[in-house]
Amino acid sequence: MSCQLQGFYQTNFIYRSLHDIMSGLFPCNLSIILAGLMFAFLLVNILLASTAIMTWGERRLLGRFQTRIGPNRWGPFGLLQPIADLVKLLFKENLIPTGADKFLFIIAPIIIMVPVIMVMGVIPLAPGVAMTNLNVGILYILAITSVSSLGIFIAGWASNNRFAIFGAVRGVAVLISYEVPVVISLLGIVVVTGSMSLLDIVEAQALPFIMVQPMALLVFFIGSSAEMNRTPFDIAEAESEIIAGYHIEFSGIKFAVIQAAEYGAMIVTSIIIAVVFLGGWSGPLPLTLGWLWLIMKVLVVIFVFTWVRATFPRLRIDQIMAFCWKGLLPMSLINLFAVVIETFILKGSGNSLSLIDLWIMCVINTIIAVITVIVLNKLVSTKIDPAMSKSQLFSSRKLSVRN
Amino acid sequence: MYGIEMVKGLMVTLKNFSKKPVTIQYPEQRVAQHPRFRGEEFTWYEERCTGCASCAKYCPLGIIEIVTAPSDTAVKQGDKYQLEKFDINISRCMFCGLCVEACPYDALFMGSGFEEGKYTRDDMVITIDQLRNSPKNPSTWYRPQLESKNYDPRNGQQLTWKDVGREGWSWHKEEKAGMRINKENKVN
Secondary structure, X not given: OOOOOOOHHHHOHHHHHHHHHHHOOOOHHHHHHHHHHHHHHHHHHHHHHHHHHHHHHHHHHHHHHOOOOOOOOOOHHHOOHHHHXXXXXXXXXXXXXXXXXXXXXXXXXXXXXXXXXXXXXXXXXXXXXXXXXXXXXXXXXXXXXXXXXXXXXXXXXXOOOHHHHHHHHHHHHHHXXXXXXXXXXXXXXXXXXXXXXXXXXXHHOOOOHHHHOHHHHHHHHHHHHHHOOXXXXXHHHOHHHHOOHHHOOOOHHHHHHHHHHHHHHHHHHHHHHHHHOOOOOOOOOOHHHHHHHHHHHHHHHHHHHHHHHHHOOOOOHHHHHHHHHHHHHHHHHHHHHHHHHHHHHHHOOOOOOOHHHHHHHHHHHHHHHHHHHHHHHHHHHHHHOHHHOHHHHHHHHHHHHHO | OOOHHHHHHHHHHHHHHHOOOOOOXXXXXXXXXXXXXXXXXXXXXXXXXXXXXXXXXXXXXXXXXXXXXXXXXXXXXOOOEEEEEEEEEOOOOOOOOHHHHHOOOOOEEEEOEOOOOOOXXXXXXXXXXXXXXXXXXXXXXOOHHHHHOOOOHHHOOOOOOOOOOOOOOHHXXXXXXXXXXXXXXXXX
């Protein structure tokens, strides 16, 4: 019996070459399983290694944004800094506070970490190269990433610390709120492509979706950075208010795992943005160098994430909630309505949208995006903070002149 | 609030991103001290010192200890005392510089050093031998005669005792006090 891979797995050249090596050594069924395990092992380790480099990269970038140098002492350009950090954290005492729920306290970092790794399973890194071609890929991503909010709440609850529970409650509130616009913004993509598989989405991007649906990218970018607890929205671990939030009591390797999960979530989100909105591996380079093109796009997205972190101060909890429900949710809904109507009209009898159709959508959606941002800015900014509305501003000025 | 101002803020940080870092990596790179820096490495010219102990009297903390003995070299020429002990306990020194202000013969100067971490408290006491052997790079603090000569301690130029006095003080120009320094060959 010939030991052949079926369907999608035949197109994945890494999987195929691993399987070729394994099939010479083991029986057929075992070799398929072993090849899969090795590919998964490879993916997880690539993610963890890039997470380590990410911690260094973000610190260097933040340093440059603040006209500092950043870590540069250990290794060339400080590249070995993550290793030094890891060794330091490994040798720290692994404390479990008195009154903590021991089992939940130990399991919480794992629950935060696992979804980040699991998301890598459906992400296509090059033509055909993915762990699996799930036909509900986007649904899978959205479902799996929400699990980490459970981990955050468990971490806060099990710590037996008031700041931890504050951070956990805040984090879960933000996460649940921002899940809604993020889902709706991705729904617009699904409507255009007609498929939830990430491979199909990449192949449907004759024109990158950043141009077809700029507002969806804006909503997804802001929403996902809120879900990752990154700086403009990092009230879950606000250092100046609640010290470290939900991971205040974690030390040693547990802290390292939580940090790795946060940076890994950032990498995974950057990859998702690159795949869904920036065209994945497609680009001017030949198709065999698609992975290089994808890496460049991911680096650009990571740079923008760091740039935003270096720029904006933390919002209050009410501002964050108002921004989500009054700003992002209408934006994502308007985007979804516009995309649905355009797709309904342009698709017509044909099965798929042509390049000209995408260009028409690009022009219309860009105009809609600009108008929506301007109008919502006028509507929301006066209502978000009543103390800063124009009439009150003028009255306070008059008062100060009189006095 | 969420409009063009966000883009403006992003542009501010991007402008800073393109700038050169202002960090000075201290052990390798150093900032030169100001010429009038009041620091450690007191410069002391034994040739000019008469052992009057004005510095010890003016010191608000009383950390300067001076012990003198009658000089055995050139008493007639004004060299009445020689110093046996000149300890400055800089573990309590606040670098106010009053000892330098008090010195009537321009024998004591502030220095430009600041890296004086030591392992024991006894090491924090500057002895007379350390004062004798310390580099003669006086700070120009409270010494306008040095500034008027365009002297800058940052250049590493060393000054002898003849160069540091106030002009018009001919008393120092004659070699009186310095005679006793070379104890071995007791010249002059």
